[in-house]
Amino acid sequence: MSFLLLFFLFLFLTPSLSQTTPPKGFLIDCGSLSNTQINNRSWLPDSAFITTGTPKNITSPVLLQTLKTLRSFSLQVKKNCYNVPVYRGAKYMVRTTYFYGGVNGPDHPSPPVFDQIVDGTLWSVVNTTEDYVNGNSTFYEGIFLAKGKFMSLCLGSNTYTDSDPFISALEFLILKGSLYNTTDFTNFALGLVARNSFGFSGSPIRYPDDQFDRIWESFGQSNSTKSNTDNVSVSGFWNLPPLKIFETHLGSDQLETLEVRWPIVSLPSSKYYMALYFADNTVGSRIFNISVNGVHYYRDLNAIPSGVVVFANQWPLSGPTTITLTPAASSSLGPIINAGEVFNVMSLGGRTSTRDVIALERVKESLRNPPLDWSGDPCAPQIYSWTGITCSEGPHIRVVTLNLTNMDLSGSLSPFVANMTALTNIWLGNNSLSGQIPNLSSLTMLETLHLEDNQFNGEIPSSLGNIGSLKEVFLQNNNLTGQIPANLIGKPGLIIRTSGNSFLSPPAP
Ligand SMILES: *[C@@H]1O[C@H](CO)[C@@H](O)[C@H](O)[C@H]1NC(C)=O
Ligand SMILES: *[C@@H]1O[C@H](CO)[C@@H](O)[C@H](O)[C@H]1NC(C)=O
Ligand SMILES: *[C@@H]1O[C@H](CO)[C@@H](O)[C@H](O)[C@H]1NC(C)=O
Ligand SMILES: *[C@@H]1O[C@H](CO)[C@@H](O)[C@H](O)[C@H]1NC(C)=O
Ligand SMILES: *[C@@H]1O[C@H](CO)[C@@H](O)[C@H](O)[C@H]1NC(C)=O
Numbered sequence: 440m441s442f443l444l445l446f447f448l449f450l451f452l453t454p455s456l457s458q459t460t461p462p463k464g465f466l467i468d469c470g471s472l473s474n475t476q477i478n479n480r481s482w483l484p485d486s487a488f489i490t491t492g493t494p495k496n497i498t499s500p501v502l503l504q505t506l507k508t509l510r511s512f513s514l515q516v517k518k519n520c521y522n523v524p525v526y527r528g529a530k531y532m533v534r535t536t537y538f539y540g541g542v543n544g545p546d547h548p549s550p551p552v553f554d555q556i557v558d559g560t561l562w563s564v565v566n567t568t569e570d571y572v573n574g575n576s577t578f579y580e581g582i583f584l585a586k587g588k589f590m591s592l593c594l595g596s597n598t599y600t601d602s603d604p605f606i607s608a609l610e611f612l613i614l615k616g617s618l619y620n621t622t623d624f625t626n627f628a629l630g631l632v633a634r635n636s637f638g639f640s641g642s643p644i645r646y647p648d649d650q651f652d653r654i655w656e657s658f659g660q661s662n663s664t665k666s667n668t669d670n671v672s673v674s675g676f677w678n679l680p681p682l683k684i685f686e687t688h689l690g691s692d693q694l695e696t697l698e699v700r701w702p703i704v705s706l707p708s709s710k711y712y713m714a715l716y717f718a719d720n721t722v723g724s725r726i727f728n729i730s731v732n733g734v735h736y737y738r739d740l741n742a743i744p745s746g747v748v749v750f751a752n753q754w755p756l757s758g759p760t761t762i763t764l765t766p767a768a769s770s771s772l773g774p775i776i777n778a779g780e781v782f783n784v785m786s787l788g789g790r791t792s793t794r795d796v797i798a799l800e801r802v803k804e805s806l807r808n809p810p811l812d813w814s815g816d817p818c819a820p821q822i823y824s825w826t827g828i829t830c831s832e833g834p835h836i837r838v839v840t841l842n843l844t845n846m847d848l849s850g851s852l853s854p855f856v857a858n859m860t861a862l863t864n865i866w867l868g869n870n871s872l873s874g875q876i877p878n879l880s881s882l883t884m885l886e887t888l889h890l891e892d893n894q895f896n897g898e899i900p901s902s903l904g905n906i907g908s909l910k911e912v913f914l915q916n917n918n919l920t921g922q923i924p925a926n927l928i929g930k931p932g933l934i935i936r937t938s939g940n941s942f943l944s945p946p947a948p
């Protein structure tokens with residue numbers, strides 16, 4: 440397995456834990472109308488981050504404040520996005536929480552299944568069915584790099600979505616630079632599969648034990664009450680796990696092989712980031728081999744008192760997973776394991792060129808009733824591109840077609856459309872658009888311009904005639920005045936329609 444990358448860390452640093460500062464970022468209580476303080480942390484209402492959807496209250500009783508409200512979205516709208524201000528270049532843990540609470544009415548006792556998207560990347564399917572049956576909420580956690588000043592989190596309606604999607608809570612928390620830093624976050628993101636504290640049976644470990652409020656769930660029964668944390672220096676681990684995960688473990692002192700079936704879910708075939716944590720200060724040596732599904736993972740691991748982590752960046756897994764720890768002949772004690780994390784390694788989808796995104800935002804502002812799904816990335820993921828937008832593929836995603844024919848739109852066409860320099864088609868026919876036709880001469884690839892059956896007024900910009908690639912200009916049935924520019928009439932290969940305007944001189948036959 441040549442694509443395997445393993446790192447092994449010994450730890451020398453002294454502990455310096457300042458766990459009192461809460462993690463930086465935004466805690467958003469979706470559907471809430473006011474600020475709430477929970478455990479001294481402030482949760483914001485979501486209206487500043489999204490313009491679509493409806494806030495709703497859950498009628499069934501729930502304990503957690505953040506689950507009492509949610510935001511619900513029309514099934515008819517392809518995607519709905521939160522836009523959250525971020526620090527460009529910072530690494531964020533994005534956590535979404537869902538608790539259905541029957542908000543879609545008695546016809547839909549089961550929660551809808553839908554997609555969640557971060558920027559241009561399809562993150563995962565949101566299927567809360569099983570948790571909801573057990574009365575539990577469901578959370579998803581991913582780690583993404585902020586590539587711009589805003590990051591979007593969108594919910595998408597897919598073929599399997601049968602009622603209105605919803606969300607209960609959304610968190611964007613900054614992670615320190617060293618966390619998971621062997622992953623190339625400019626090209627990949629991590630989606631959490633499991634994060635467990637082994638041999639631990641309490642309620643999940645999180646902030647303030649974990650300074651980044653990651654959630655470590657209990658896993659496996661242990662009859663050992665021995666805590667091995669005296670000499671662990673957490674600050675030496677790049678991933679900065681909470682000290683508390685080293686208080687419990689699975690395994691024993693007896694020289695026997697330890698098998699852990701973990702994570703419990705059967706995994707889809709993919710590459711995974713896996714980190715396993717160990718620490719022990721028992722007198723004696725505790726040395727063992729680690730294999731995953733029978734494949735050699737690490738040899739002669741020494742579970743030293745200060746602690747050690749072994750991780751793989753892109754380990755292929757599929758189906759059930761078994762971790763086997765085999766004591767070495769030289770070991771005086773049997774193997775133990777304290778904690779583990781598994782993330783799905785996701786390739787990032789593209790992002791629409793910033794130039795086009797900025798221009799489209801202006802185009803959106805100048806329309807009085809833009810399509811409801813115009814939020815998040817315009818082009819990516821492709822199945823969730825904005826209504827009326829078609830894009831090029833490849834590393835530089837550009838908008839090539841703007842087609843809002845028959846959309847009952849009013850407002851005007853922003854001059855910023857001229858900054859979308861890869862456009863080949865602009866079709867806005869049969870709407871109620873008014874105002875002037877902007878100067879489009881920078882659109883050197885433009886082939887078709889269909890503005891027929893609107894209320895555009897003013898003169899036809901003569902600069903249109905300078906666009907060499909132009910093949911069709913449809914302007915009939917508007918309120919245009921003045922002369923048809925001479926350089927458009929009789930332009931070779933150009934079809935121009937201008938009938939039904941106020942003061943135009945008759946076009947050439
Ligand atoms: C909240 O903060 C106050 C003072 O800052 C402190 O006394 C209190 O214990 C804190 N509560 C919690 C739940 O952390
Ligand atoms: C939800 O509950 C709050 C307070 O109980 C109330 O102010 C608000 O109007 C309710 N919202 C809806 C949509 O019913
Ligand atoms: C959602 O999860 C339930 C329970 O695990 C499963 O039966 C169902 O097929 C899933 N739905 C989709 C659309 O994947
Ligand atoms: C989910 O529900 C089950 C059954 O009610 C319960 O045993 C379990 O502890 C719950 N899990 C969480 C994480 O709350
Ligand atoms: C990860 O962070 C640690 C601690 O800051 C640093 O020593 C190490 O070089 C970093 N590794 C990578 C691959 O960037």
Ligand SMILES: *[C@@H]1O[C@H](CO)[C@@H](O)[C@H](O)[C@H]1NC(C)=O
Nearest residue numbers: 669670719720721722744745
């Ligand atoms: C743990 O650290 C203490 C000092 O803090 C030291 O005296 C002791 O030898 C260490 N134990 C082990 C097993 O390294």
Ligand SMILES: *[C@@H]1O[C@H](CO)[C@@H](O)[C@H](O)[C@H]1NC(C)=O
Nearest residue numbers: 660661662663690691692693
């Ligand atoms: C833990 O309990 C199991 C049976 O319940 C026993 O087989 C095992 O030896 C015990 N381990 C230790 C370390 O006591």
Ligand SMILES: *[C@@H]1O[C@H](CO)[C@@H](O)[C@H](O)[C@H]1NC(C)=O
Nearest residue numbers: 728735738739765766767768
């Ligand atoms: C540990 O792994 C090495 C390398 O695969 C192997 O040579 C050795 O026999 C293994 N030891 C045990 C106890 O399985």
Ligand SMILES: *[C@@H]1O[C@H](CO)[C@@H](O)[C@H](O)[C@H]1NC(C)=O
Nearest residue numbers: 840842843844845864866887
């Ligand atoms: C634009 O949309 C209309 C109506 O949906 C369709 O008939 C037309 O072919 C589209 N034009 C382009 C260039 O995609």
Ligand SMILES: *[C@@H]1O[C@H](CO)[C@@H](O)[C@H](O)[C@H]1NC(C)=O
Nearest residue numbers: 844845846847848868869870
């Ligand atoms: C014009 O658009 C409206 C919707 O805004 C549609 O109902 C009508 O059929 C369209 N007319 C033509 C000729 O396509």
Ligand SMILES: *[C@@H]1O[C@H](CO)[C@@H](O)[C@H](O)[C@H]1NC(C)=O
Nearest residue numbers: 794798853854855856857858
């Ligand atoms: C287009 O983009 C440039 C910067 O690239 C900007 O200065 C200009 O105002 C934008 N808008 C228009 C309509 O040209």
Ligand SMILES: *[C@@H]1O[C@H](CO)[C@@H](O)[C@H](O)[C@H]1NC(C)=O
Nearest residue numbers: 873874894895896917918941
């Ligand atoms: C367009 O012209 C028609 C008739 O000439 C007029 O009723 C209408 O108000 C004009 N619309 C605009 C937006 O100027």
